[in-house]
Amino acid sequence: MxxxxxxxxxxxxxxxxxxxxxxxxxxxxxxxxxxxxxxxxxxxxxxxxxxxxxxxxxxxxxxxxxxxxxxxxxxxxxxxxxxxxxxxxxxxxLRQMESNRRVLLTKNFQELKGKIDELQPLMxxxxxxxxxxxxxxxxxxxxxxxxxxxxxxxxxxxxxxxxxxxxxxxxxxxxxxxxxxxxTCGKLMKITGPNTIKTSGTRFGAWMTDPQASTKNNKVWYMDSYTNNKIVREYKSMSDFIAGVESRTYSLPFHWAGTNHVVYNGSLYYNKYQSNIVVRYSFESGRVVTQRALESAGFHNVYPYTWGGFSDIDLMADELGLWAVYATNQNAGNIVISQLEPHTLQVLASWNTEYSKRNAGESFMICGTLYITNSHLTGAKVYYSYSTKTSTYEYTDIPIHNQYFHMSMLDYNARDRALYGWNNGHQVLFNVTLFHVIKSNDDS
Structure with missing residues (x-):
């Protein structure tokens, strides 16, 4: 058991x-x-x-x-x-003798009284x-x-x-x-926070760390706005990010679309502007090493999240690897989940959900399960989840505090076990509580 x-x-x-x-x-x-x-x-x-x-x-x-x-x-x-x-x-x-003095000789009485007097100081x-x-x-x-x-x-x-x-x-x-x-891999039970790390940039943007990096590597990457930008700012640490001390900037060869980028194992993955192409950019070499189109994926505000912003294609990573979340005409505009091979960007497997992409506020993957919020505004909650392991879905009710009223980016980092969010020009972190099951020796 x-x-x-x-x-x-x-x-x-x-x-x-x-x-x-x-x-x-x-x-x-x-x-x-x-x-x-x-x-x-x-x-x-x-x-x-x-x-x-x-x-x-x-x-x-x-x-x-x-x-x-x-x-x-x-x-x-x-x-x-x-x-x-x-x-x-x-x-x-002595008391007996005193009560019957007539039968006592004076000499005996005085002798006995003398002994008592000698012992009296010892009391x-x-x-x-x-x-x-x-x-x-x-x-x-x-x-x-x-x-x-x-x-x-x-x-x-x-x-x-x-x-x-x-x-x-x-x-x-x-x-x-x-x-x-x-x-076993964890199931989301609770979201707490947020903790506001910094207030900067425009209303929309993305920031992230690399979940595959070593514990000594705490670099932060920052990408302001959802379009008309291709400058990525790098910070050596979270404290440098808070202080605004940049260590390096990268000028991408293509503009990005949306705010749903991810850094994974030293590379930036993002959606090329006005296309359904996923680009892999290596920070080490400073160049694009791979790019591949997601077949049938809608783009350029065809199937965005509720807030718009060309958020059609959402790239994310979790404990199991690299993922793309998008919608297709074939799936009636509902969300499709695809697992990608990190180097070639080939689709390894795909799952069709029954949740409309346009009705989703944001989404993120944890342990192969996609969690979807029902809004990008105040009062949002994680309303729906889809497990790629079982190919099943369920409706959930996990509140998420939208402190600054407009969420334009929300991604899970498996190393930090936290959600990174861009909330109306505020860079925030949410803590997550995961439920685990310990496999018995009889489990496969």
Whole structure:
């Protein structure tokens, strides 16, 4: 039987120097995660760990001293307790004698009273011993409690043998990788945000990062307007993009149409203006390396999204590869999904949906499923999805907050697990929540 889990995003446990860089959680709340332990010198030389060890040694010394003091006190206390019993017995006998003085000789009475007078000063000493014994008992309990707290702190700080700790981490990491290898592709459950990254450009445009790039490559590409432009601006990082510090510009040989471009594995894919031709432009070589027409695809505002802008052909990428979303006369203007070979741009497979391209606000692919919004305006939601795996569709109801009232670009980035949007001159990011299924060993 399959288990279900949610994929959690990257986070850091800064306070103790550990890093948890991915995790998976099943429906019962059980979590398996990958953690990176701090370097060995952090465990052995960290100031907090050293202070903890010094404090622990002091506690042990205090405990030993209290034990010695307790033994001595208990020995003296036993002796004093015997004296207390004797004093009480003498007092009782003296009261009897005083009540019957006629049968007592004066000499015997005075002798007995003298013994009591000799013992009388020991009474305060006895009380002090009782107090000291009680105080030592309290000390012992406090030491015990403190020792338990210190042991807990040691566990939290990882004050164990480093090699043993490292083996435990490796074991946990292996279990997570085994779990992640059995994760099926995710299904969209929720969209949150947006986070406004920048406000720039015209009302329409596109911006993106490369989902195939390494984690060290955080370049951003920026393409303003939906037509009459062929300048692509490149930024080395998101911070440079926000600051407006360009690293390079590219002048494309052909103008683009629409805002539905995508950067994938170092190349820009876009729709050539006034045509159904898809162009692949290599940033490395600075030239067009491939171009191919999408057979029967409408273009130049024949089948655009609801906002127009020559958005007939939408190029996108997800975990499974490169895609083109468009409409044809043969499919009555409804959306067609085609998977493209990234180098040759040949159509590998196509699926005909029953959703009108002109009624769609925007669309994006996640794990081979096309998600379509019902509007580009305020109040939009993801209304329809089509799975290329099962060739089936379903109606959905996933709200998306159109903060700036006009969405002219919306694309999923599999590396960032986020939606990039161009919202009325604002470059925004949406977070997505995906639902995963863990395949059992019996699943194919």
């Amino acid at each position: 399959s288990h279900k889990c949610s994929f959690l995003i990257l986070f850091f446990l800064v306070n103790i120097g550990w890093q948890v860089y991915s995790s998976a959680q099943d429906a019962d709340g059980r979590c398996v995660c990958t953690v990176v332990a701090p370097q060995q010198n952090l465990c052995s030389r960290d100031a907090k760990s050293r202070q903890l060890r010094q404090l622990w040694e002091k506690i042990q010394n205090m405990s030993q001293s209290i034990e010695v003091l307790n033994l001595r006190t208990q020995r003296d206390f036993q002796y004093i307790m015997k004296m207390e019993s004797q004093i009480k017995g003498l007092r009782s006998k 305060p000493v006895l009380e002090q011993y009782k107090t000291d014994a009680k105080l030592i008992s309290q000390f012992q309990e406090e030491i015990r409690q403190l020792s338990m707290v210190l042991m807990g702190i040691q566990e939290e700080m990882g004050a164990y043998d480093y090699e043993e700790l490292q083996q435990r981490v490796i074991s946990l990491e292996g279990r997570l990788r085994n779990c992640m290898s059995r994760l």
